[in-house]
Amino acid sequence: MIIGQLEGLRYDLRALEEWSLTDSELRAVNVEVHRTIAILTATAARLAGAVEERAIPREDGSASTTAWLAATTGITRREASKLVSLSRVDAARGTATRDAWATGRLSTEQASIILKALDSLPDWFVDEQHDDAEATLLEHAKDFGADDLRRLANRIVEVVDPDSADEIIGAQLERQEKQAWDETHLSITRMGKGRSSIRGILPDVQADMLKTVLEGLASPRRDGAVFRDVDGDHSDQETGRLDHARRMGLALCELVEHLPQDAFPQAGGVAATVTISMKHDDLIRDLGRAMLSTDTGLSASQARRLACNASLIPMVLDGASQPMDVGRAKRLHDRSQRIALAKRDGGCSWKGCDRPPGWCEAHHLKPWSQGGETSIDNGALFCFFHHHLLHDSDWQARLSHDGVVEVIPPPRIDPQQRPLRHARHVKHRPRVSEPV
Numbered sequence: 001m002i003i004g005q006l007e008g009l010r011y012d013l014r015a016l017e018e019w020s021l022t023d024s025e026l027r028a029v030n031v032e033v034h035r036t037i038a039i040l041t042a043t044a045a046r047l048a049g050a051v052e053e054r055a056i057p058r059e060d061g062s063a064s065t066t067a068w069l070a071a072t073t074g075i076t077r078r079e080a081s082k083l084v085s086l087s088r089v090d091a092a093r094g095t096a097t098r099d100a101w102a103t104g105r106l107s108t109e110q111a112s113i114i115l116k117a118l119d120s121l122p123d124w125f126v127d128e129q130h131d132d133a134e135a136t137l138l139e140h141a142k143d144f145g146a147d148d149l150r151r152l153a154n155r156i157v158e159v160v161d162p163d164s165a166d167e168i169i170g171a172q173l174e175r176q177e178k179q180a181w182d183e184t185h186l187s188i189t190r191m192g193k194g195r196s197s198i199r200g201i202l203p204d205v206q207a208d209m210l211k212t213v214l215e216g217l218a219s220p221r222r223d224g225a226v227f228r229d230v231d232g233d234h235s236d237q238e239t240g241r242l243d244h245a246r247r248m249g250l251a252l253c254e255l256v257e258h259l260p261q262d263a264f265p266q267a268g269g270v271a272a273t274v275t276i277s278m279k280h281d282d283l284i285r286d287l288g289r290a291m292l293s294t295d296t297g298l299s300a301s302q303a304r305r306l307a308c309n310a311s312l313i314p315m316v317l318d319g320a321s322q323p324m325d326v327g328r329a330k331r332l333h334d335r336s337q338r339i340a341l342a343k344r345d346g347g348c349s350w351k352g353c354d355r356p357p358g359w360c361e362a363h364h365l366k367p368w369s370q371g372g373e374t375s376i377d378n379g380a381l382f383c384f385f386h387h388h389l390l391h392d393s394d395w396q397a398r399l400s401h402d403g404v405v406e407v408i409p410p411p412r413i414d415p416q417q418r419p420l421r422h423a424r425h426v427k428h429r430p431r432v433s434e435p436v
Helices: 002-014 023-053 065-073 077-088 095-102 108-119 127-141 146-154 165-183 204-217 244-257 280-285 300-309 335-345 384-392
Strands: 185-192 195-201 274-279 289-292 297-299 312-317 323-326 360-364 379-383 396-399 405-408
Touching (some): 023 065, 023 077, 023 095, 023 108, 077 108, 095 108, 095 127, 127 146, 204 244, 244 384, 335 360, 335 379, 379 384, 379 396
Parallel strands (some): 274 312
Antiparallel strands (some): 312 323, 360 379, 396 405
């Protein structure tokens, strides 16, 4: 009978035509659908517990209830693991939470937060303290979403036992930190087409440190077009600004390229440094490709950009692929030159960009491959984004006669190609007094 009812529900949901709903109906149906999802998920967790209790996965040849659930339903192992985990929470605790979840008054995530918070309370807490903690969190769940509720749940001990809260929460944090370190991992997987996927788990503290740095680098409140999308594929159509995830990805690239080389581990007396190999003719013509010592290919233009500033050593090959020259630090602007460039340019030289000197790269105005010197007069500071743009597009930069770096837009942007200067180098014209 229950199977027939579920089939009827699925049929009714498939027959729903959202276009036929009024705005008020659409709002109401949206809420009810999510309540139904919560109810169904609560039921699924109960069923997972029953399946495990009857040892059905073992009988069917599965190594675990999680593996069995994933195999029989098509959900991911992560989703299956969460359901199984919820089914294992002490059934003697959280009765009111389970009831609210089963009737759709709590989302699955809210229920999970409360049940796990109750399960982690100290063993010596009496029933009255458990009930007090649960009632408090259920009350909070009416007003707060999952993220805020999680923060409140982590401090629920302050409500039910304020005298012991610091000691209890401190012990909980120690356990959580140890578990986080035990579960920390990182994998970098090639996806093809020049892309790699990064997945992993970090402890909250280190993750927040990394996030804080990246958020600072990716801030949309920075002046200028540091994180504007030239093609418009990943941006807001009105403002042209990149979405948050895209900015964070670019910020991570920027951070990686600016890691200090002297902090790299030593192996056999040599720092863990990546080298670039490319043919001399390709370097001169800015065509073809280069190869990293990790056997990864990259374009000639990107190789030239990285050779300007990154801790990568270029190895130029002749026609027979024999090394002609292995670039050293002389190819990079040294500390004294960087100080002079910082004083002269004041930061990124692109009009409207507010990247400070510390996060800028020294760009060769005349490419090294074309005989350009590594000098102050042939150098200019540009941020990560704009340095990319100079190497990967038809924008150009030059040093004007008065020692100010100017950026020359391509004809498609400005047919007259009028040079652009940063506002920090624009001199105010003296006001001319009007005749009396």
